[in-house]
């Protein structure tokens with residue numbers, strides 16, 4: 001029932017646009033252009049934007065799903081296994097009855113980001129859009145897996161900065177470039193070495209390693225044995241389990257609820 005109570009609180013809040021403006025994260029760059037009665041805001045290039053609050057709260061959705069929303073952001077070189085491990089992980093989570101979505105590089109470039117290329121500017125916009133979409137999913141209680149090289153630290157950190165603490169889990173596939181190049185599942189390293197692809201990450205475009213990744217996945221385990229994709233997925237599941245992402249949020253105590 002605490003979710004219902006929170007829902008009512010949220011609806012009450014929607015009557016106070018100035019408060020909504022202060023609470024929401026979307027509105028950081030918004031400017032109020034008229035008084036609160038009919039307040040309209042400028043957001044980026046848009047005008048007349050008014051943030052609508054009071055939807056079904058996140059906690060209700062998380063209760064329905066029996067899990068907590070999170071973004072598991074896979075980053076690493078091409079061929080490091082982002083797609084393979086994310087896919088293995090998604091199946092393992094589904095087998096446990098967990099609701100996921102997997103946003104994968106090439107797939108997203110077929111649709112949402114089909115107008116973007118691989119210049120630094122387009123890569124930045126690619127990641128920004130994925131970040132925003134992931135945020136929407138995570139805030140709806142979905143375990144969101146993203147699989148993008150996302151080579152620039154600044155872009156990944158911008159996504160992290162848009163999310164609440166604990167919502168962004170950076171998962172660095174720390175596989176040496178020699179191994180990625182040897183695997184070369186799509187023949188891209190070969191083409192890049194032959195000069196047929198320009199600006200290829202790791203060859204003639206930089207990959208900036210994460211400095212504070214929550215999860216670092218290495219090719220070998222502590223005993224020096226090669227890890228399978230299943231081993232790697234199991235490590236990530238253990239992390240999610242330990243931190244409570246695989247169960248519904250705890251209901252607040254009565255005293256917490258009274259002061260919320």
Ligand SMILES: Nc1ncnc2c1ncn2[C@@H]1O[C@H](COP(=O)(O)OP(=O)(O)O)[C@@H](O)[C@H]1O
Nearest residue numbers: 077078079080081082083084183185227228229
């Ligand atoms: N432990 C492992 N984890 C992930 N991929 C692995 C592993 N061992 C071998 N591979 C192979 O490496 C390749 C990784 O490719 P992919 O998942 O498409 O990488 P990325 O999405 O990072 O570009 C696949 O061909 C996969 O079968």
Ligand SMILES: [Mg+2]
Nearest residue numbers: 082083105147
């Ligand atoms: Mg991939």
